Amino acid sequence: MSAARGADEAGERGYPRSRFGHTDLPEEQASALRRAVRLEIATLAFMVTAVVVVFLTMGSSQAMQTAWAEDLLALVPPLAFLIAVRRARKRPTSDHPYGFHRATGVGHLTAAVALLAVGVSLVVDSGLGLLRAEHPPIGTTELLGHAVWSGWLMIAAMVYTGIGPFVLGRLKLPLAEQLHDKVLYADADMQKADWMTALGTIVGVIGIGLGLWWADAAAALLIAGSIVHDGWRNLRAASSGLMDRRARTFDDEHPHPLTLAVDEVLARQDWVVDSRSRVRDQGHVFHVEAFVRPRPGRHVDIDDLETAVDRLRELDWKINDVVLMPVRELPETIPDPSRDQD
Structure with a gap:
């Protein structure tokens, strides 16, 4: 008797069919997953434009350079989510009898390691800049035939890169809870707080304009510290999950009910x-x-x-x-x- 025929006959007799390793989500969650995928694709598209805009306006400002690095890092969680979702849909195999659901955990760990590694590097770089008392100059730019202080372009770039992630992050949070997806939650939580990065960078740029040379390096250090914090928190959560910690809520705050x-x-x-x-x-x-x-x-x-x-x-x-x-x-x-x- 084939496995499929045996399962059908078991169902006709009233016995429950085996669901080991199933990869199909209920319709409500499947719909939420489709929305999450669309949002992550939109995030990738937006962040690519943000990376270009910041690169073209960052000049020698250390805060802008750190914000640019953070925008580059913001591409990692959406990519990890999209790859993990595709991988998790695979059926179990003889080599992977538990299925591929833990691809989301691997994606979470990958994003966390990237955040932490780059964050530590940026903290060191920003700290050295502060110790060396570097004075980054912000000159003028020719725009439509007029000389414009480059700081205004930097501020405009930060406003652009701050609003998009804030909106996208808030849209992703309820989906992360609905799907119990920790990669999506980590991405949403970091993006929701990106306005602080933008604000810190704007303060640093204005500080340079006012002659406060240390404001730029201090803002860069603050942004880098935020990246390290996000990376360390997500690294702890991801590694604990892969080490079979008991199931917890999507935000890792409490044991799951x-x-x-x-x-x-x-x-x-x-x-x-x-x-x-x-x-x-x-x-x-x-x-x-x-x-x-x-x-x-x-x-x-x-x-x-x-x-x-x-x-x-x-x-x-x-x-x-x-x-x-x-x-x-x-x-x-x-x-x-x-x-x-x-």
Whole structure:
């Protein structure tokens, strides 16, 4: 009997079909993913124009040069998201039996490493500029037959590069929560705060115009510090996720409520005395390994197990693969999550 035919006959008999490694999202999330993809493509297009605009106006200002580097870095998270989404759609293979959902985690880690590495480099460069007391000159530019202070062009460029990411970031945040996508959230959170980079750069440029030579380097140092902060925070979150930290919310602020709900659902089964579960974040979806202790003398059959698995999958679309194992004693290595929700 073929696997497909066997699954169809199992469905006709009323047994649940296996969903191990499925890559299809519910319609609501699939629609959100399509919107997120369009927004990331729009982000790439906008940031390319921003990189060009800042490059053409940055002159010798260290703050502008640092802002330009940040705009270049802003291309990494959207690219990581688009590549990860495409990769995560692949079906499981013999070499990757858990599927490719963790491509989002790899994308998150890649973006974080890029941010942190370049941020540290910029902090060093900006700090040295401040120590050397460099005085960056801002001259004039010929524009439509008139001599214009180049600082005004720099300020206009910063206004342009600050408004776009702020709007795009706010549009992405609800989609990141809806999709439980940490790459999208990291991108949205950084872009939403980009107005601070633009404002800091504008202050630095105005400072040069007022004769405050240190304002430019100080603004560059502030921007570089912000990049390092974003990179370090995302590196911690991405590496912890890849090391099988228990599933957390999309913003990594708290353990995900589903880590408790799994054991609560299992406890409501009439044949279960107690349970302990491990919930791993695979990317958009979770993988659940649950160990249950049956009631003494209660015979547990396949129907009981499959019904319990169905109840877990009804909790949330994110619960993907479920492994349910009856045991005589619960594993001591799995702490009770209800006692530790920090």
